Amino acid sequence: MELLDEVERARRERYVRPADRDRFTVGVAVTRLAAGALLGVAPERVPLDRTCAGCGAPHGRPVIDGGPHLSVSHSGERVVVALTGGPVGVDVEEDAGRLTEGVAGQLLGPDEAADLRDLGPAARRRGLLEYWTRKEAVLKATGDGLRVPLTDLRMSAPDEPPRLLAWEDRPGLAGRLTLRTLTPGPGYAACLALIDQPDARIREESAGPLLT
Missing domain, CATH: 3.90.470.20 (4'-phosphopantetheinyl transferase domain)
Structure with missing residues (x-):
């Protein structure tokens, strides 16, 4: 405090x-x-x-x-803080069953929904988490937040490295983005998005030593 x-x-x-x-x-x-x-x-x-x-x-x-540029996200028992030299967005989400089919309708475009259609319940839930964190990270990095419909962004499939494939209103953005899947531990998904930082060295560290 x-x-x-x-x-x-x-x-x-x-x-x-x-x-x-x-x-x-x-x-x-x-x-x-x-x-x-x-x-x-x-x-x-x-x-x-x-x-x-x-x-x-x-x-x-x-x-x-x-x-430096800053982004903060927290969910469940995880808090993620990202500090970089350029625009950054980070998102972490707990797999707590909040991503229902209703949420999926606001999150996924037609191609993304097709990516998950034939998956079992656990894999589908994990896929939704991956899509959610990737899109949130991008929208935090651009500064748009949730003012932009998540369905406007087309992301790579959850079993592929994270990439922005298309955003109709931002045709040049995909080539400027660097996305990285983070490792927040079992039961969570997290993603980092950087703009115009293709050579950035991304390092994950526990905050435990800082807090003690």
Whole structure:
């Protein structure tokens, strides 16, 4: 809690469920500790800005003034923080049975639905998770978020390396994206998306040493 500023403490208290408050707190702490180490400043001095671009309220996507670029995601017992030199999006999702057929209709395009049609229940659920995390990571990297229908993006099949195959409104984006499947552990799926960073060295590290 001591690493959270006044704005972050107020946002933390707005979460109803203790688990949500805990995930938010861990995300802020890891962000400040990791970014502070990169910038050579104390964690509490990392210039995090949460101003919403739409309304100006302090509930927007976190941005570090002057860089590095930042993306944060949390689900279940996992919190993922990505710091890079360019636009980045990261998403992690727990396999908790929330991706129903109704959600699949909002997530998959016709070709993607065909990729999963003949799979058994477990493989289909895993495929939905892969599609979800890949699309969310891309939309976070572009800054669009869920303002763009997920069905607008056509991704590679879940059993293939992650790639954006097509996005009608962004015809040149696919060649600028680097996607990487992350390893958050059993019961989870996660994906990282980078824009204009083809030679980036992607390194996954546990936050445990930072937090201790």
